[in-house]
Amino acid sequence: MKIVSTVKELKTLREELKGSVGFVPTMGAMHNGHLSLIRQARIQNDAVIVSIFVNPTQFLPNEDYEKYPRREEADLKICTLSGVDILFMPTKEEMYAKTEPEILAPVNLAYILEGGSRPGHFDGVLRVVLKLFNLARPTNAYFGKKDAQQLYLVQNMVKTLFLNVNIVPCDIVRESDGLALSSRNVFLGKKEREQALSLSIALKNASQAIMKGERDAKNIELIMLDSLKDLRVDYAKALSRDFEAKEKITVKETILLIAAFVGNTRLIDNLWI
Numbered sequence: 001m002k003i004v005s006t007v008k009e010l011k012t013l014r015e016e017l018k019g020s021v022g023f024v025p026t027m028g029a030m031h032n033g034h035l036s037l038i039r040q041a042r043i044q045n046d047a048v049i050v051s052i053f054v055n056p057t058q059f060l061p062n063e064d065y066e067k068y069p070r071r072e073e074a075d076l077k078i079c080t081l082s083g084v085d086i087l088f089m090p091t092k093e094e095m096y097a098k099t100e101p102e103i104l105a106p107v108n109l110a111y112i113l114e115g116g117s118r119p120g121h122f123d124g125v126l127r128v129v130l131k132l133f134n135l136a137r138p139t140n141a142y143f144g145k146k147d148a149q150q151l152y153l154v155q156n157m158v159k160t161l162f163l164n165v166n167i168v169p170c171d172i173v174r175e176s177d178g179l180a181l182s183s184r185n186v187f188l189g190k191k192e193r194e195q196a197l198s199l200s201i202a203l204k205n206a207s208q209a210i211m212k213g214e215r216d217a218k219n220i221e222l223i224m225l226d227s228l229k230d231l232r233v234d235y236a237k238a239l240s241r242d243f244e245a246k247e248k249i250t251v252k253e254t255i256l257l258i259a260a261f262v263g264n265t266r267l268i269d270n271l272w273i
């Protein structure tokens with residue numbers, strides 16, 4: 001595996017690659033969720049590029065940019081063992097200039113759900129993803145369904161800016177008890193780890209109600225809120241898969257989305273119905 005930190009080095013190495021290229025952008029502190037994306041990229045492509053970059057523009061000023069877990073050595077091992085060809089680990093100076101055009105996520109989606117609590121977050125996400133796509137020039141790029149709104153906005157950017165990359169959505173990887181893997185789970189104390197289970201339980205309870213025939217979106221949201229009553233809930237929504245509110249739930253066209261605070265840690269989870 002070649003490890004590079006400059007744009008110049010990455011460009012040179014990219015020139016040398018032949019055949020299809022799978023790309024997995026990450027912020028590091030890797031877990032089995034990241035690994036599943038890398039594995040899929042490895043299987044489906046001739047070469048695999050992974051990036052690790054804690055992207056400052058997607059954090060709000062009061063958020064955990066400084067505190068975001070960084071575990072370079074462990075990440076290097078994971079990437080080496082999973083057959084990554086190029087690992088790109090740039091500095092923020094390498095990725096951003098003092099003066100440059102900004103990207104704005106579409107307003108109808110940028111300020112709801114994740115964007116509602118984190119206004120500007122998706123502008124930063126799209127900005128860095130576009131930069132990374134320009135550098136890695138991937139055939140296929142792998143994104144987790146865990147960040148459903150991000151996945152949707154990236155797909156939308158690719159489609160509307162006519163980018164030449166295929167986005168591959170990857171299933172959410174969970175602990176055996178149902179907790180969705182997240183780099184932020186390391187912030188959870190023992191009791192909080194137990195409380196965090198409420199998110200996946202809420203999704204399960206809601207999906208069971210739908211299986212039994214409940215179709216009213218508001219009732220489904222109440223079922224989720226009931227399972228989340230011990231947490232500070234940011235949102236618990238049953239929406240269409242393009243993130244629009246609907247009175248009635250349609251199976252195969254719905255997504256259940258939750259964001260809640262467990263202690264000071266904000267967790268998200270979702271289920272595609």
Ligand code: AMP
Pocket residue numbers: 025026027028032033034036037142143144145146147170171172173174180181182183
């Ligand atoms: P991050 O390092 O948090 O930016 O995540 C990098 C990629 O891994 C994103 O596409 C995430 O959606 C994906 N990811 C994070 N957690 C999981 C998970 N539990 N299962 C599947 N993909 C995940």
